[in-house]
Amino acid sequence: MSSNQRPAGQAPATAPAPAMAPAADPAPEPGPVAGAAALVRMQGVTKSFGSFTAVESVDLDLRAGEFFSLLGPSGCGKSTLLRMIAGFEEPTRGTIAIDGRPMAEVAPNRRPTNMVFQSYAIFPHLNVADNIAFGLRSPGQSLSRTEIAARVDEMLATVGLGGLGQRGANELSGGQRQRVALARALILRPKVLLLDEPLSALDKKLREQMQIELRRLQRQVGITFLMVTHDQYEAMTISDRCGVMFGGRLAQVASPKELYQRPVTRQVAEFIGGINFLSGRVSARDAESASVEVKGFGTVTMPTEPAIPAAGGQITLGLRPERFYLAPERPAETEVAAAATVEDFAFYGETIHYYLRLDGYDAPVIAAVTNFQRAAHFAPGDRLFAGFRGRALVALP
Amino acid sequence: MMRRLASGVLPIYALLYLAFLYLPILFLPLFSFNDSKILAFPMSGFTTKWYAALGHETQLLNALGNSIIVGLFSTVFATAIGSLTARAITRYRFPLRRSSQALQMAPLVMPEVIVAVSLLIMFLSLGLSLSLFTVALAHVLVTIPYSISIMTSAFEQFDDSLEEAAIDLGEGEWGALRRVTLPVVAPGIVSSLLVGFTVSFDEFIMAFFLTGTEPTLPVYIWSQVRFPAKLPIVLALGTLLILASLALLLAAEYFRRRSLRLSAVQEGVPIA
Numbered sequence: 001m002s003s004n005q006r007p008a009g010q011a012p013a014t015a016p017a018p019a020m021a022p023a024a025d026p027a028p029e030p031g032p033v034a035g036a037a038a039l040v041r042m043q044g045v046t047k048s049f050g051s052f053t054a055v056e057s058v059d060l061d062l063r064a065g066e067f068f069s070l071l072g073p074s075g076c077g078k079s080t081l082l083r084m085i086a087g088f089e090e091p092t093r094g095t096i097a098i099d100g101r102p103m104a105e106v107a108p109n110r111r112p113t114n115m116v117f118q119s120y121a122i123f124p125h126l127n128v129a130d131n132i133a134f135g136l137r138s139p140g141q142s143l144s145r146t147e148i149a150a151r152v153d154e155m156l157a158t159v160g161l162g163g164l165g166q167r168g169a170n171e172l173s174g175g176q177r178q179r180v181a182l183a184r185a186l187i188l189r190p191k192v193l194l195l196d197e198p199l200s201a202l203d204k205k206l207r208e209q210m211q212i213e214l215r216r217l218q219r220q221v222g223i224t225f226l227m228v229t230h231d232q233y234e235a236m237t238i239s240d241r242c243g244v245m246f247g248g249r250l251a252q253v254a255s256p257k258e259l260y261q262r263p264v265t266r267q268v269a270e271f272i273g274g275i276n277f278l279s280g281r282v283s284a285r286d287a288e289s290a291s292v293e294v295k296g297f298g299t300v301t302m303p304t305e306p307a308i309p310a311a312g313g314q315i316t317l318g319l320r321p322e323r324f325y326l327a328p329e330r331p332a333e334t335e336v337a338a339a340a341t342v343e344d345f346a347f348y349g350e351t352i353h354y355y356l357r358l359d360g361y362d363a364p365v366i367a368a369v370t371n372f373q374r375a376a377h378f379a380p381g382d383r384l385f386a387g388f389r390g391r392a393l394v395a396l397p
Numbered sequence: 398m399m400r401r402l403a404s405g406v407l408p409i410y411a412l413l414y415l416a417f418l419y420l421p422i423l424f425l426p427l428f429s430f431n432d433s434k435i436l437a438f439p440m441s442g443f444t445t446k447w448y449a450a451l452g453h454e455t456q457l458l459n460a461l462g463n464s465i466i467v468g469l470f471s472t473v474f475a476t477a478i479g480s481l482t483a484r485a486i487t488r489y490r491f492p493l494r495r496s497s498q499a500l501q502m503a504p505l506v507m508p509e510v511i512v513a514v515s516l517l518i519m520f521l522s523l524g525l526s527l528s529l530f531t532v533a534l535a536h537v538l539v540t541i542p543y544s545i546s547i548m549t550s551a552f553e554q555f556d557d558s559l560e561e562a563a564i565d566l567g568e569g570e571w572g573a574l575r576r577v578t579l580p581v582v583a584p585g586i587v588s589s590l591l592v593g594f595t596v597s598f599d600e601f602i603m604a605f606f607l608t609g610t611e612p613t614l615p616v617y618i619w620s621q622v623r624f625p626a627k628l629p630i631v632l633a634l635g636t637l638l639i640l641a642s643l644a645l646l647l648a649a650e651y652f653r654r655r656s657l658r659l660s661a662v663q664e665g666v667p668i669a
Contacts, residue, residue: 086565088561108561108564108565109564109565109566109567109568109569110567113565114565114566115561115562115565117558117561117562118558119556119558121556121558121559121561121562123559123562123563123577123581124559124581125580125581125583134563134566134568134576135566135567138566138567138568138572139567139568139569139572140567141567184562184566185565185566188566188567
């Protein structure tokens, strides 16, 4: 838990290692022990292709038994980082160690990692059972036919493909192909399972179903999963912790909740869900709290964060759309409120997004209310009050 | 108006075109069963004696043997080279990749007589005496473009992460080649072998220039056409060759399609 990056000091008094609850873990495998030494340790890992730097000085520790997601837009270097752990790419600088053992001299076929490829890479000439048994028949393995058959049957049941061992590779649905890819990698009992955009080839419904399935599987086998994805919702719903990457650099490592509530940069804040940027000026600041005058709203009190400058300094404040209170009259629940005009709205079913024109702001702000709040139903052109509480604000550098 | 005209004329045009393509070939089997040495209508009667006579033509059988040896050698060699080249073209990006591809296809469009004469001069100046070996080398040259083109299409469909997956699952480079790459592109290889054999088996000009004392089958047939008495036997032989070539090409096409089907599986099409 001391492995956090820059945000370590960002969230002062939050519970240590949130969301790492080792709650349901029936597996006798080494369970997720918070605070244990890092299973995978990356130090100063850099990868350059010619003059292009794909990954730049990444320091990251993965804990045993956790589900970690590397999140970022395409081309941010997350897949390259994954491939360096697998051994398909060599770091230009820096070291990667797994279980304390440096990987520099270890060939990809000798690493304690296995991978689920984006295309799944199911061997088309082999049936399901032979695909899954592939690694057990590689050099260095010495299992008898019956042992292999038993392991394969066990694995088929684990991933929910029981009885489909004799199916041809070309007779599988997208979800089944993904399960075969998982089974084929997990049967070798790797220390780390690497997943490269494992759900991107599936349609939306199936993807949501497989997210839950992946989480269940990870808890059941107790193996560390490292998943690469560009889908922030996917990363947030599945992972214990996420690392957000931009332009080859790791911007923040935190639990999904912390990532959403305490992003450390504007980039992270924008990438993880929607956010409004308000400008403010610090009028007073002490160790505990700060008074900030938010343009167009008024002065609020918020907890002191490192990103808040001394009194008199300018500051950018992030506010999630759902933290707005909307009311026809000035709302009593919030410290501050501003008059606004409804410009437009988008109906999402469970929520409604209002695009509000605020005095003194060029771009409209977005406020999200749940459909259930009937008092907060407005039409374009309506005048209303938008308010929020000071502790809903995030100070951004 | 135009459309109606086209719909009436086009089928007739298509029929004429097909007749132009295939009618001459149909004369071969037709006259091969004719009980006369004169190739003219009306035919005198049905016979299979020309086919029976084939078995007694030792020179012809020798030539057939020569053609098979040359065909096997050149197709195996060309398929090996073609597969390696195709793998390089599809997998790596290197300078002059496109122009090298064009260069490799050149033997297909160059006048064969010129190539044959050039090879003849080269072999002689190298001190190689003309034999089946020189013919086979020339056939490798003309067969390689076919092999490259077939194998490029096979490898283009090949998902490189299959090899990575094999290595990730503990295999070595050779193991990945043996257990994954070769089996997946095997239909392409078989197709390339069959097409290469057919090309070599039918080839005349190179063989004519470069063969020594042992003729290949096309060269032998050409030499026999001058003797009217042998002509019906040649027709019988020609009929069998057409059938064999057709069978080989159909088999090659079957394997080519199978290779496409095998690789199409890897696309990972999302099916709910």
